[in-house]
Amino acid sequence: MNDKVEEILKAYPEAHRDALIPILQEIQQSEGYLSREAITRVGDYLKLPASKIYGVATFYNQFRFQPIGRFHIMVCRGTACHVKGSAKVLETLKRELKIEPGQTTRDGLFSLEVVACLGACGQAPVIAVNGEFLAKVEPDKIRNILQFYRRKVMDNAK
Amino acid sequence: MVTIEINNRQVKAQNGEYILNVLKREGIRVPTLCHLPDLFPSGACRLCVVEVEGVPGLVPSCAFPVSEGMKIKTHSPRAIRARKTIVELLCANHPDDCLYCVRNGNCELQRLAEELGVRERRYSGAKNEYKIDTSSPSIVRDPSKCILCGKCVRVCEEIQGVSAIDFIGRGSRAYIGTAFDEGLNISSCINCGQCITVCPTGALREQSNLKEVVDALNNPQKIVIVQHAPSISVTLGEEFQLKPGTDVIGIMNAALRRLGFDRVFDTAFSADLTIMEEAAELVHRLKNGGPLPMMTSCSPGWIKFVEEFYPDFIGNLSTCRSPQQMLGAVIKSYYAEKQQIDAAHIFNVAIMPCTAKKFEAERPELSRNGRPDIDAVLTTRELARLIRMRGLDLRELEPEGADTPFGERSSAGKLFGVSGGVMEAAIRTAHYYLTGSELPLVKVQELRGLSGIKEMHLQIGDYKLGVAAVSGLANARKLLEQIKNGRKDLHFIEVMTCPGGCIAGGGQPFTTNQEILKARMKALYEIDRDALVRTAHGNRYIQRLYQEYLGEPLSATSHELLHTHYFERKVLK
Numbered sequence: 001m002n003d004k005v006e007e008i009l010k011a012y013p014e015a016h017r018d019a020l021i022p023i024l025q026e027i028q029q030s031e032g033y034l035s036r037e038a039i040t041r042v043g044d045y046l047k048l049p050a051s052k053i054y055g056v057a058t059f060y061n062q063f064r065f066q067p068i069g070r071f072h073i074m075v076c077r078g079t080a081c082h083v084k085g086s087a088k089v090l091e092t093l094k095r096e097l098k099i100e101p102g103q104t105t106r107d108g109l110f111s112l113e114v115v116a117c118l119g120a121c122g123q124a125p126v127i128a129v130n131g132e133f134l135a136k137v138e139p140d141k142i143r144n145i146l147q148f149y150r151r152k153v154m155d156n157a158k
Numbered sequence: 159m160v161t162i163e164i165n166n167r168q169v170k171a172q173n174g175e176y177i178l179n180v181l182k183r184e185g186i187r188v189p190t191l192c193h194l195p196d197l198f199p200s201g202a203c204r205l206c207v208v209e210v211e212g213v214p215g216l217v218p219s220c221a222f223p224v225s226e227g228m229k230i231k232t233h234s235p236r237a238i239r240a241r242k243t244i245v246e247l248l249c250a251n252h253p254d255d256c257l258y259c260v261r262n263g264n265c266e267l268q269r270l271a272e273e274l275g276v277r278e279r280r281y282s283g284a285k286n287e288y289k290i291d292t293s294s295p296s297i298v299r300d301p302s303k304c305i306l307c308g309k310c311v312r313v314c315e316e317i318q319g320v321s322a323i324d325f326i327g328r329g330s331r332a333y334i335g336t337a338f339d340e341g342l343n344i345s346s347c348i349n350c351g352q353c354i355t356v357c358p359t360g361a362l363r364e365q366s367n368l369k370e371v372v373d374a375l376n377n378p379q380k381i382v383i384v385q386h387a388p389s390i391s392v393t394l395g396e397e398f399q400l401k402p403g404t405d406v407i408g409i410m411n412a413a414l415r416r417l418g419f420d421r422v423f424d425t426a427f428s429a430d431l432t433i434m435e436e437a438a439e440l441v442h443r444l445k446n447g448g449p450l451p452m453m454t455s456c457s458p459g460w461i462k463f464v465e466e467f468y469p470d471f472i473g474n475l476s477t478c479r480s481p482q483q484m485l486g487a488v489i490k491s492y493y494a495e496k497q498q499i500d501a502a503h504i505f506n507v508a509i510m511p512c513t514a515k516k517f518e519a520e521r522p523e524l525s526r527n528g529r530p531d532i533d534a535v536l537t538t539r540e541l542a543r544l545i546r547m548r549g550l551d552l553r554e555l556e557p558e559g560a561d562t563p564f565g566e567r568s569s570a571g572k573l574f575g576v577s578g579g580v581m582e583a584a585i586r587t588a589h590y591y592l593t594g595s596e597l598p599l600v601k602v603q604e605l606r607g608l609s610g611i612k613e614m615h616l617q618i619g620d621y622k623l624g625v626a627a628v629s630g631l632a633n634a635r636k637l638l639e640q641i642k643n644g645r646k647d648l649h650f651i652e653v654m655t656c657p658g659g660c661i662a663g664g665g666q667p668f669t670t671n672q673e674i675l676k677a678r679m680k681a682l683y684e685i686d687r688d689a690l691v692r693t694a695h696g697n698r699y700i701q702r703l704y705q706e707y708l709g710e711p712l713s714a715t716s717h718e719l720l721h722t723h724y725f726e727r728k729v730l731k
């Protein structure tokens with residue numbers, strides 16, 4: 001079993017149901033996502049069925065169940081970005097990558113996340129790739145942006 | 159006691175009881191969708207709303223306690239309008255395919271729409287679209303028909319102690335699903351079908367095997383043999399508007415012949431056989447130091463439950479196969495030989511009150527030479543569908559007997575249909591094995607009734623035995639935890655998965671009405687009361703089967719055909 005998960009659980013001796021959310025948050029922080037193994041282990045630990053934990057975790061947008069991709073894309077859906085058309089940006093990303101927010105592409109390259117506000121409202125609409133901000137994103141440029149990262153990987157492989 | 163006023167009439171009620179209870183007693187029906195008798199109210203659907211004078215807004219009657227002087231209006235224009243709106247909204251994103259739905263004609267949503275006079279589409283919403291989960295051999299889940307009443311989730315958790323399913327996601331995107339959205343077949347689901355029996359719509363249904371059965375009936379190469387479980391004869395009638403508790407055994411035999419089955423046998427015969435083996439096994443364990451307590455093994459939901467959640471208790475399970483599997487095995491060996499038919503041509507059909515029996519029939523360890531002993535399982539509801547499909551009018555059929563030799567049963571076997579019945583039947587025969595004489599009073603009152611845990615201590619010969627009968631696996635969990643924690647006074651435990659036993663199985667005609675369950679139970683006990691042969695060992699045809707083929711209980715042949723072993727099972731739980 002994963003040592004880091006055990007480490008986290010150790011900090012919650014005799015924990016009950018109400019410790020579930022903080023435990024899941026810590027695991028996600030440390031692992032980047034909630035694996036099946038982690039969820040099953042937490043279930044054993046808190047005596048909660050896996051279906052219940054999965055149900056609770058899917059209730060909140062913050063949890064993901066797949067490891068993040070090599071390029072983790074955060075789409076800002078704050079007010080300013082919304083006014084400048086971030087919905088279209090998100091739509092295009094979903095279509096191009098064929099995934100929903102919270103998921104990772106099959107090749108493991110990209111993952112998608114929606115965030116409330118990245119705090120760069122002047123540059124709206126904004127996305128961030130591995131923490132790097134891209135400003136004033138236009139939906140029809142998205143294909144090129146994704147291509148750029150794909151090429152980066154291919155070049156590295158050479 | 160308090161006095162309240164319902165629709166301008168004075169009524170007495172217990173202080174603090176829920177309004178809905180009082181209404182039921184008074185014969186006033188307000189519709190409910192999320193209410194489950196005996197469980198804590200969830201107040202989710204708001205369909206049961208009524209007006210209470212002095213309280214702003216409508217209140218859910220299922221979760222609102224009465225108090226002195228309360229004035230209630232159950233069918234005020236405001237309450238009716240609110241209910242109608244809820245149903246209209248539910249219909250707005252419900253798939254419009256009633257004509258193709260298994261619940262067409264007995265769907266609660268349909269009935270409510272009719273009762274409330276929904277005749278036009280006032281709202282239109284995006285139709286729900288989810289993948290249908292057909293991965294389980296027992297249960298089909300179609301979340302697009304789900305109205306999120308939550309009853310399946312609560313039954314699975316609170317009655318069965320399984321929690322295979324839960325609410326997943328949030329808000330308008332919420333649905334009922336399994337951990338990690340996996341198929342039900344790899345979840346902890348034990349296939350009991352209790353979720354189906356509470357579902358108001360077609361979102362949950364049994365995996366149907368009607369097609370295989372009809373194909374076999376149409377195939378001249380096949381000898382199609384049917385067996386019906388002990389409880390079927392006292393529940394099938396409800397599907398044809400007969401009074402609950404009517405025993406239709408003779409008519410059912412006649413109907414099965416009309417449907418084209420070549421032989422009609424009674425699973426109660428092999429229930430007798432199970433008792434012969436199980437009582438012998440109990441005596442053996444008592445004399446040879448265990449493992450005790452021995453636990454019954456005829457309920458396949460329970461077996462899977464132990465394999466998943468309590469593998470340490472696998473050794474406590476009786477090694478006896480269930481009556482369904484025993485009869486299947488005996489038909490394809492002894493009977494085939496005797497009748498000189500090639501077992502490969504036999505198609506064994508079992509009519510069961512149970513969806514988990516479908517799973518059991520597919521267990522690889524219960525097949526011989528790569529052939530399953532049972533080829534298809536139909537629930538009571540599926541049999542009723544088949545009868546309707548063929549246009550048979552039950553009222554016009556003359557009763558007929560089942561075929562010999564496996565149509566002959568004692569009434570002990572018949573008791574397998576109720577919680578406590580297997581234990582009672584086993585005690586009758588164990589008494590005979592241990593003392594050489596019959597129980598002075600065959601009736602064992604302590605083990606009867608709908609209560610979820612029944613226990614008693616009794617003296618048989620030199621042995622002082624503690625026995626228990628539990629039903630509903632949340633109750634079984636309680637007992638297993640006690641035993642884990644050192645409880646030692648029990649020697650034999652009967653466990654039935656469904657609350658009340660097979661009469662309340664997941665494949666039975668839809669009802670959650672306790673009165674109907676009581677009528678079914680009473681019918682079985684009356685059959686026993688009036689029977690000439692009331693013990694398994696008194697069944698002449700059982701005696702003959704041992705003389706001609708099996709030798710004696712627990713013989714080598716018995717072991718090969720009638721016993722099995724179980725294994726720890728890893729699932730998502």
Ligand code: SF4
Nearest residue numbers: 314347348350351353
């Ligand atoms: S069949 Fe039984 S165990 Fe499976 S989901 Fe339904 S209620 Fe739960």
Ligand code: SF4
Nearest residue numbers: 304305307308310357
């Ligand atoms: S599947 Fe049926 S019982 Fe379960 S929540 Fe949906 S409608 Fe209710």
Ligand code: FES
Nearest residue numbers: 190201203204220
């Ligand atoms: S039955 Fe009362 S809220 Fe659903």
